Amino acid sequence: xxxxxxxxxxxxxxxxGPAASLRAQEKADAEFLTKVTPGxxxxxxxxxxxxxxxxxxxxxxxxGRVLKQxxxxxxxxxxxxxxxxxxxxxxxxxxxxxxxDKLSRLKGRDLDIAFLEWLSRIHQDxxxxxxxxxxxSDPELKxxxxxxxxxxxxxxxxxxxxxxxxxx
Numbered sequence: 001x002x003x004x005x006x007x008x009x010x011x012x013x014x015x016x017g018p019a020a021s022l023r024a025q026e027k028a029d030a031e032f033l034t035k036v037t038p039g040x041x042x043x044x045x046x047x048x049x050x051x052x053x054x055x056x057x058x059x060x061x062x063x064g065r066v067l068k069q070x071x072x073x074x075x076x077x078x079x080x081x082x083x084x085x086x087x088x089x090x091x092x093x094x095x096x097x098x099x100x101d102k103l104s105r106l107k108g109r110d111l112d113i114a115f116l117e118w119l120s121r122i123h124q125d126x127x128x129x130x131x132x133x134x135x136x137s138d139p140e141l142k143x144x145x146x147x148x149x150x151x152x153x154x155x156x157x158x159x160x161x162x163x164x165x166x167x168x
Contacts, residue, residue, distance in 0.1 A: 028135040030086045032145065036128055037077040037088045042095035043122060044070050049100050050115045059112045059162060066119065066155050073148060080141050109166055116163045123156035 047067040054060045081088045099118060106114055129152070132145035 026137050028132060029084060029138050029141055032128055032132040032136060032141070033077060033081045033084070033086050034088055037074065037081060038090040038092070038095055039122075040070055040074050040077060041090045041092040042099075044074060045092045045096035046099050046103070046115075046118070049096075049103055050111070053103070054112055054115070055108055056112050056166070059116070059166075062158055062162060063115070069151055069155075073151075076144055080138070080144060084138060084141070113163065113166050116159045116166070119159045120156055120163065123152040123159065126152060 044067065047063055047070060050063045051060060051067055054063065078088065080086075103111055103114055126149050129145040129149045133142050133149070136142045136145065
């Protein structure tokens, strides 16, 4: 009886191994969406502020392109969350308030530099996206994360180039 119980428990543990692994991957998908979606939604508000208040045409053009991509990214992330039945809570007005308050105290070149420094900072850390590509279970969500890294790297490169020109 003791041997049978050991064999039965071992078989059960082996059978649960893949299921436990799948649950961990699904948890990674949920964690990714619940962290990324509110952050991108807040970034939309901040970028909108910059587009409306910058006096530099090159910064305005760049921020407008980034804004369009971030709005599309929020839509895509939200659609993935809905498809995967993952609840995502987002308050973009609240989450963007601190940065918009900081930007609202600045004008002209100082405003643009602060915005571009912030944008560089948020695109520099791709940890959440890298983790989803590595640990996520949903192929479409992993592709979204991978594409977001590439787009973010482009934003980072252009933001740094504009920053260099503004700081001269």
